[in-house]
Amino acid sequence: MAGTGFASTPPPPYFAVIFTNQRADGGDAAYVATADRMVELAAAQPGFLGVESVRGADGLGITVSYWRDEAAIQAWRRHGEHTLARERGRNEWYQHFELRVAKVERAYGGPVRQEGP
Amino acid sequence: MAGTGFASTPPPPYFAVIFTNQRADGGDAAYVATADRMVELAAAQPGFLGVESVRGADGLGITVSYWRDEAAIQAWRRHGEHTLARERGRNEWYQHFELRVAKVERAYGGPVRQEGP
Numbered sequence: 001m002a003g004t005g006f007a008s009t010p011p012p013p014y015f016a017v018i019f020t021n022q023r024a025d026g027g028d029a030a031y032v033a034t035a036d037r038m039v040e041l042a043a044a045q046p047g048f049l050g051v052e053s054v055r056g057a058d059g060l061g062i063t064v065s066y067w068r069d070e071a072a073i074q075a076w077r078r079h080g081e082h083t084l085a086r087e088r089g090r091n092e093w094y095q096h097f098e099l100r101v102a103k104v105e106r107a108y109g110g111p112v113r114q115e116g117p
Numbered sequence: 118m119a120g121t122g123f124a125s126t127p128p129p130p131y132f133a134v135i136f137t138n139q140r141a142d143g144g145d146a147a148y149v150a151t152a153d154r155m156v157e158l159a160a161a162q163p164g165f166l167g168v169e170s171v172r173g174a175d176g177l178g179i180t181v182s183y184w185r186d187e188a189a190i191q192a193w194r195r196h197g198e199h200t201l202a203r204e205r206g207r208n209e210w211y212q213h214f215e216l217r218v219a220k221v222e223r224a225y226g227g228p229v230r231q232e233g234p
Binding site (some may be wrong): 005006007009012016018020022025052053054055056057060061062064074090091094095096097098099100101102103104106107108109110111112 | 122123124126129132133134135138139141168169171172173174177178179181204207208211212213214215216217218219220221222223224225226227
């Protein structure tokens with residue numbers, strides 16, 4: 001899931017699914033292929049707004065996906081291929097994960113103008 | 118901010134500040150020292166619940182801090198040393214950032230038992 005960059009989300013309110021995870025050793029090729037496929041599939045779901053994903057050198061990762069509403073999150077959760085991928089994640093790919101569903105209430109940011117040296 | 122691992126948060130509701138950022142080139146030593154200091158300071162604020170932080174090899178980072186309520190987030194925002202660090206972040210350390218404040222409504226997870234090979 002490298003290279004997803006920043007999500008272009010609409011004005012709040014919308015929902016965030018914060019998925020923090022520690023990779024287990026091994027299975028990298030299958031993991032990366034599945035993770036890429038999940039991003040591709042998620043992006044095709046109704047109500048998907050974007051995703052931001054980072055993994056550090058120590059195997060800790062944070063993926064935040066953004067959704068229009070709870071119904072969109074629940075529909076994605078029930079998606080068959082996603083359900084199978086989650087089971088494989090629990091059984092093979094992750095040592096530990098924490099998943100939090102949150103309602104985004106305010107947001108700001110953007111590119112930053114750098115000052116000269 | 119390496120090595121923060123997982124946050125041990127209480128049952129929801131609580132708040133998450135999702136800070137996605139792309140580092141600018143340079144200033145690494147001052148940045149790391151300040152980032153570490155901000156985690157230390159944040160952890161000492163009333164209502165701080167924990168933090169999870171990852172930076173990828175491409176300089177994209179996600180830091181999620183967890184707070185008891187909006188008042189705790191606002192108090193941390195007004196903290197003098199944090200305010201100065203944010204200004205330096207905008208001027209020197211980040212190319213782009215997005216900050217989202219969200220109310221965590223449900224959460225689950227934990228260590229995963231690995232199946233045998």
